Amino acid sequence: MAANDRSAIELLFRVSREFATALDLKTVLTRVLFAAIENVGGERGSVIVLDDNGRAVDSAIVYGNQLRESTTLQLRDTIDRGLAGWVVRSRQGALVPDTSKDERWLRREDDAVDKSGAKSAMCVPLLSREKLVGVLTLVHPVPKAYDDSHLELMQAIADQAGISILNARLYAESQRQARVMTALAESAASINTSLRTEQAFERILNQTRQALQVDTAAIGLVDASGELVFQAASGEGADAIRGKRIRNQGGVAGKVIAEGRGLVVQNTSEETLLDAAEKAIGRVRAVCCAPIHAQGKVIGVLEAFNPTNKVFDVDALLVLTGLGSLAGTTIQNAQFFEQLDDAHRRYRDLFEDSIDPIFITDLEGHILEANLQAMQSAGYTQDDLRKMTIDQVHEVDFTKTGNIYEKVAEKTLSYESGLVSKDGEKLPVQVYARRVKFDDAESIQWILRDIRERKELDSLREDLTAMIYHDLRSPLANILSSVELMSDMFSDEERESGLSIAKIANLSIDRIQRLVNSLLDVNRLEQNQPIGSRKPASFDDILGDALEAVQPRATDRQQLIKANVAVRGLTVNVDADMIRRVLINLLENAVKYTPAKSQIDLSAIVDGDWLNVAVQDNGPGIPESEWERIFDKYTRLKAGGMTGGLGVGLAFCKLAVQAHGGRIWVENAPQRGSRFVFTLPLHKE
Numbered sequence: 271m272a273a274n275d276r277s278a279i280e281l282l283f284r285v286s287r288e289f290a291t292a293l294d295l296k297t298v299l300t301r302v303l304f305a306a307i308e309n310v311g312g313e314r315g316s317v318i319v320l321d322d323n324g325r326a327v328d329s330a331i332v333y334g335n336q337l338r339e340s341t342t343l344q345l346r347d348t349i350d351r352g353l354a355g356w357v358v359r360s361r362q363g364a365l366v367p368d369t370s371k372d373e374r375w376l377r378r379e380d381d382a383v384d385k386s387g388a389k390s391a392m393c394v395p396l397l398s399r400e401k402l403v404g405v406l407t408l409v410h411p412v413p414k415a416y417d418d419s420h421l422e423l424m425q426a427i428a429d430q431a432g433i434s435i436l437n438a439r440l441y442a443e444s445q446r447q448a449r450v451m452t453a454l455a456e457s458a459a460s461i462n463t464s465l466r467t468e469q470a471f472e473r474i475l476n477q478t479r480q481a482l483q484v485d486t487a488a489i490g491l492v493d494a495s496g497e498l499v500f501q502a503a504s505g506e507g508a509d510a511i512r513g514k515r516i517r518n519q520g521g522v523a524g525k526v527i528a529e530g531r532g533l534v535v536q537n538t539s540e541e542t543l544l545d546a547a548e549k550a551i552g553r554v555r556a557v558c559c560a561p562i563h564a565q566g567k568v569i570g571v572l573e574a575f576n577p578t579n580k581v582f583d584v585d586a587l588l589v590l591t592g593l594g595s596l597a598g599t600t601i602q603n604a605q606f607f608e609q610l611d612d613a614h615r616r617y618r619d620l621f622e623d624s625i626d627p628i629f630i631t632d633l634e635g636h637i638l639e640a641n642l643q644a645m646q647s648a649g650y651t652q653d654d655l656r657k658m659t660i661d662q663v664h665e666v667d668f669t670k671t672g673n674i675y676e677k678v679a680e681k682t683l684s685y686e687s688g689l690v691s692k693d694g695e696k697l698p699v700q701v702y703a704r705r706v707k708f709d710d711a712e713s714i715q716w717i718l719r720d721i722r723e724r725k726e727l728d729s730l731r732e733d734l735t736a737m738i739y740h741d742l743r744s745p746l747a748n749i750l751s752s753v754e755l756m757s758d759m760f761s762d763e764e765r766e767s768g769l770s771i772a773k774i775a776n777l778s779i780d781r782i783q784r785l786v787n788s789l790l791d792v793n794r795l796e797q798n799q800p801i802g803s804r805k806p807a808s809f810d811d812i813l814g815d816a817l818e819a820v821q822p823r824a825t826d827r828q829q830l831i832k833a834n835v836a837v838r839g840l841t842v843n844v845d846a847d848m849i850r851r852v853l854i855n856l857l858e859n860a861v862k863y864t865p866a867k868s869q870i871d872l873s874a875i876v877d878g879d880w881l882n883v884a885v886q887d888n889g890p891g892i893p894e895s896e897w898e899r900i901f902d903k904y905t906r907l908k909a910g911g912m913t914g915g916l917g918v919g920l921a922f923c924k925l926a927v928q929a930h931g932g933r934i935w936v937e938n939a940p941q942r943g944s945r946f947v948f949t950l951p952l953h954k955e
Contacts, residue, residue: 299435363425368389404432482577638656870885932948
């Protein structure tokens with residue numbers, strides 16, 4: 271074996287062993303460069319490390335005996351336009367005897383003739399198992415200093431270095447990933463303990479500055495107008511950026527929101543992306559920005575400025591993106607918690623400040639909480655009430671609530687009752703019960719509204735009703751007898767006009783009598799007294815009498831009452847006078863609320879054993895929320911700017927129809943107005 275061959279083998283063995291004893295990527299790269307310069311010769315050299323996608327991820331530069339830093343822009347230029355880029359693309363070594371005469375050489379300012387001038391250079395690929403892991407470049411200050419033998423020796427050294435560089439790169443990547451996972455795990459443990467938005471902001475920013483080693487970190491959230499507002503910041507210039515807005519998706523942050531992915535700017539002097547809001551912190555050397563996601567959409571950004579190491583590490587964006595994901599969940603949870611807390615606080619305030627007694631019970635009726643008004647009204651302390659059940663403080667209507675309160679749902683149910691105080695007094699109340707969430711548990715809320723004034727007013731109305739009935743009935747009978755007597759006293763010349771006047775008087779008397787009888791019937795039916803004269807009656811006769819009674823008022827308003835009865839000659843089993851008054855009440859209401867010169871429709875159809883009767887007006891209609899209440903006694907709704915009556919007409923209609931076993935309801939008319947429908951039992955032969 272020749273001496274030169276033995277020397278080459280010994281050299282490669284020694285170099286290979288030296289490379290293999292280190293796992294730190296920077297150490298391996300430095301040893302490769304010094305070994306190449308020492309054994310091949312040259313003034314300076316560089317190693318660029320590539321990832322699996324051919325992107326430069328690290329480098330080392332030696333100039334004489336000194337290591338020098340490279341910028342991201344320099345690496346990018348070298349790979350894109352320099353000799354190293356040609357080697358990467360061709361995957362073969364390159365020998366450049368004179369750099370001034372080879373277009374593959376990327377000329378820089380120091381290559382000028384009046385400076386370092388022309389040189390000689392070599393560049394070879396670093397391969398490991400046919401995988402390109404980097405490129406090695408050597409430069410000699412003298413042109414033609416390298417020849418093919420130097421290129422072969424350099425390639426031999428590169429072949430020995432390839433596997434060591436790949437191993438060191440993979441080790442460095444695993445170390446970076448471990449650091450990323452550790453940083454994210456520590457951040458998650460710290461950030462996710464925050465339940466207040468301000469605390470969440472503070473912890474997210476602290477973790478960001480610590481993980482990325484930056485001077486400043488800021489959180490920007492998209493507001494209702496779609497603009498990004500920096501809600502929180504930490505570090506240098508934090509006060510200046512806090513509250514600043516980015517409009518029209520400007521700046522690095524705006525671009526990140528628009529594209530939905532992170533961005534690193536290592537040298538802001540080379541970029542024009544920064545928005546005025548981002549510049550508010552002062553001089554920005556480098557910036558890294560990641561989106562904050564929540565529920566599948568970007569709600570803001572997490573932005574880091576000015577790393578202490580001048581440039582961001584290769585894993586900076588990965589870490590910041592992970593922090594952004596954590597931030598989205600944490601911020602949203604904190605906001606939800608604060609909204610829930612605010613709602614609880616508002617409920618507590620309303621609960622305590624309410625003028626109505628309020629009790630909160632579990633689903634079995636045990637009292638859990640009571641407001642101040644409840645304690646004052648009942649005369650018990652909070653501790654006393656917590657030992658009691660709801661049926662001990664008021665008379666529960668179990669037909670409404672169910673025996674174990676199973677009928678109490680989220681929809682409020684209501685009934686009248688009495689609040690029983692500690693000293694035995696009973697306060698009339700209207701009870702409103704519904705299911706609620708209280709301290710995260712299913713509960714029942716009981717509001718007991720004081721209705722003493724209403725009861726007193728009802729009593730006065732009852733007295734007034736009794737007075738009207740007793741004091742008007744006898745005079746009306748006398749007036750009616752007098753009118754009938756006067757009708758027989760007219761001479762032949764006076765008869766026509768006299769009878770017309772008498773008819774008007776009779777109609778008016780009839781209206782007053784209907785009102786008096788309705789008042790009497792309301793009282794009687796509310797006490798569940800039976801109908802006195804229920805028997806088969808002709809519906810045609812009842813309808814005819816009702817139309818005759820209402821027609822004069824309809825004629826005065828130039829209205830047409832159109833009756834559409836599907837079947838004639840029907841017999842119903844009713845108190846004829848009571849049902850006649852029901853029809854007259856509904857028709858008079860229709861006349862009152864239907865505009866002049868309009869039509870009122872009356873229809874009747876057979877439905878099994880029942881006759882469905884409907885009166886449809888052409889008025890302003892009744893809100894659906896009032897469809898139940900309108901049948902309550904003394905209820906009057908404003909419609910079309912008109913109110914009138916005592917509010918007993920529809921209450922009488924409801925009680926009268928229900929006393930016959932039927933139903934009555936209101937619904938919207940097909941075109942305009944309201945449609946009142948009630949059912950009557952047909953007579954069975």
